[in-house]
Amino acid sequence: MPTKTFIKSLFREELTDKLAGLDEPAYRTDQVLQWVYQKPTDSFDQMTNLPAALRQKLAASFELNAVHSLRIRHATDTTEKFLFQLHDHALIETVLIPATPGLTSQSDRHTVCVSTQVGCAFGCKFCASGLHGPKRNLNAGEIVDQVVTIHRLTKQRITNLVVMGMGEPLANYENMLRALKILNAPWALGIGARKITISTAGLVPGIQQLATEPMQFRLAISLHGATDEVRNRIMPINRKYPLKDLLAACEYYCSTKERMLTFEYMLIDGVNDTLEQAHKLGAMARRLRAKVNLIPYNPVEGLPWKRPDRDRCKMFQHTLKTHGIAATLRIEKGTDINAACGQLRLQHEGAA
Ligand code: SAH
Numbered sequence: 001m002p003t004k005t006f007i008k009s010l011f012r013e014e015l016t017d018k019l020a021g022l023d024e025p026a027y028r029t030d031q032v033l034q035w036v037y038q039k040p041t042d043s044f045d046q047m048t049n050l051p052a053a054l055r056q057k058l059a060a061s062f063e064l065n066a067v068h069s070l071r072i073r074h075a076t077d078t079t080e081k082f083l084f085q086l087h088d089h090a091l092i093e094t095v096l097i098p099a100t101p102g103l104t105s106q107s108d109r110h111t112v113c114v115s116t117q118v119g120c121a122f123g124c125k126f127c128a129s130g131l132h133g134p135k136r137n138l139n140a141g142e143i144v145d146q147v148v149t150i151h152r153l154t155k156q157r158i159t160n161l162v163v164m165g166m167g168e169p170l171a172n173y174e175n176m177l178r179a180l181k182i183l184n185a186p187w188a189l190g191i192g193a194r195k196i197t198i199s200t201a202g203l204v205p206g207i208q209q210l211a212t213e214p215m216q217f218r219l220a221i222s223l224h225g226a227t228d229e230v231r232n233r234i235m236p237i238n239r240k241y242p243l244k245d246l247l248a249a250c251e252y253y254c255s256t257k258e259r260m261l262t263f264e265y266m267l268i269d270g271v272n273d274t275l276e277q278a279h280k281l282g283a284m285a286r287r288l289r290a291k292v293n294l295i296p297y298n299p300v301e302g303l304p305w306k307r308p309d310r311d312r313c314k315m316f317q318h319t320l321k322t323h324g325i326a327a328t329l330r331i332e333k334g335t336d337i338n339a340a341c342g343q344l345r346l347q348h349e350g351a352a
Contacts, residue, residue, distance in 0.1 A: 006141025007036060007062040008148060009178070012187050022057050023197055024325040030187065030265040032058065036338060037188045066145035067092070069153060082150060087140060090118040090135060092166055094146040094152060113158040114146045116176050117167025122201050124222075125234045128300045129166040143179035147189060161191055164199040164220070170206025180217065186232040193217055199264065207249040211256045219253055220262040220293075221246070225272050226280035234271060261290040267313055268297045269306040278316045282323030292327040294318055 016029045028050070035047040044059040050235075067084035071093070074080050080096040090163040092115040099109035120127070121134035146165075151158050161183065163169045169176045176198075183191050199220040200206060210219065220269055225231035238246075245321065250261055267273045285292050294317055297307040310317075313329055320327040 004061060004063045006066050006139060007032075007058075007064055008066060008144040008182070009141035011178075011182065012185065018061065022061065024054060024057070028054065029124075033187050036064070037148060037220055040148050042149075051281060052102060052263065063141070065093075066139070069149060070163040072153075076267055080150075082146075082152070082153075084146060084150075084334075086118070086138075090140070091240060092118055092142075092146070094150060094165055094167075096150050096156070098156070108161050110156045111162055112147050112150055112174065113156050113162045113165050114143055114179075115165030115167055116143060116169045116172045116244055120167050121171065121342070122168050123236050124224075125236075126266070126297065126300070126303060126305050131302075134218075137175055139168070140175045140178040143175065144182050144188070147183055147191075151189065158189060158191060160195040160197075162197045162199065162220075164197070168203060169198050170200045170203040170210070171181075173206055173209065175206050177213070181215070184215070197262070201235060201237050202241050202246045202250045203237070204245050207246075207253055211249075211253040218255060218262065219250075219252060219257075220264050221290075223281070224264045224266050224268075226277045230272050230277060234268070238329055245289065247284065250290070254288060261288055263290050264295060266295045267308050267316060268296050269308040269312075271305065272318055273308045273312055275315065275319050278319035279323070282320045282325050285320070285325045285327075286323050291323075292325055294320075294327055295330045298324045318352075 001019070007015070010018070012029060012033065015032065016026050019028050019032070031050060032047070035041050041047065042065050044055045047055055047058075050058075051139060065170070067086060069082055070085050071083040072080055078098050082094045084094060086092065094115060095113040097111040097113060099111070115138065117137050118135035119132055120130040123130045143326050147158055147161065150156070161180070163176065163180075180196055182188050184193055184196070194216045197218040197220050199222060200212065201222050207219070210217070223231075225238070228238060228242050231243060254261055263281070265272075265281060281292065284290075290305055294313065296313050297305055299306060317327050317329045
């Protein structure tokens with residue numbers, strides 16, 4: 001890894017301090033930040049309103065780019081998937097999901113799905129990200145730069161974030177939180193905290209810690225099973241933090257935040273799609289006043305799992321509705337570009 005500081009890892013006041021160390025006045029901070037975030041460029045040389053000597057100092061002290069775009073895949077539904085290379089050549093994936101006009105009133109919404117780790121240690125049985133095990137945490141600059149680079153390359157204003165890419169965000173807590181605070185800051189991209197959703201496989205201590213943060217992030221729990229029996233089968237983390245503990249942590253989160261909780265529930269054929277699971281999930285969601293997102297499983301090459309047919313998914317959704325639960329059946333986006341986490345990287349590494 002480079003020894004220079006990643007400029008996108010820094011808070012505004014930290015950059016001011018660093019610039020002071022280079023004998024630069026404080027007013028330079030906002031000039032530099034403009035080029036880093038508001039009209040982003042990938043080269044200090046292009047910061048044309050800064051004196052050449054300052055541009056040289058910046059280039060000698062800071063790393064401007066943390067991610068390098070290797071490949072972009074466009075899906076027919078306008079989802080775009082980016083394969084990024086990091087300084088140590090590790091690969092991560094990031095997805096841009098524009099709102100589909102007609103499906104939602106907010107057609108100007110652009111959501112970026114960011115990764116927080118290279119690989120993943122949690123080994124959920126259905127997921128491509130964990131197949132090669134964990135590699136490392138991303139630093140804050142690497143998380144921030146996924147969003148800035150997509151903003152720079154597509155010229156889209158990014159309005160929403162979901163921390164649902166590769167990795168377990170709560171297992172990289174400090175870097176993730178720093179990155180989200182930077183992305184939220186008005187001097188950076190100004191993405192509202194309520195427009196940021198953090199998704200976890202169920203890391204109970206992380207949920208408890210997040211509950212104490214003042215920022216109003218939305219929390220999504222990757223539940224995927226309404227009993228310990230089903231969850232144990234597909235998510236090893238459930239053996240450490242079983243449902244009872246997970247739900248208690250969710251309740252604590254809800255008691256400190258006014259925002260609602262979301263349960264992500266991926267439907268896998270013959271594994272978690274019985275009506276018994278639907279009734280249990282319905283009761284659980286009702287108790288926590290959680291919303292449920294149903295996602296038909298996105299098949300991963302080499303793994304045995306399949307998605308249930310459409311009727312079965314609809315039945316599951318209908319059963320939840322009988323409990324008074326608002327359950328959406330996610331309209332698939334990006335299936336034709338392998339947008340499920342870890343799939344593009346897997347393909348690229350497999351081919352390499
Ligand atoms: N580690 C975090 C965030 C990353 S995964 C978490 O578990 O929440 C983002 C979501 O995609 C999770 O709900 C995960 O379970 C789900 N997912 C993983 N592989 C999938 C696949 N093949 N099809 C559909 N959803 C998948």
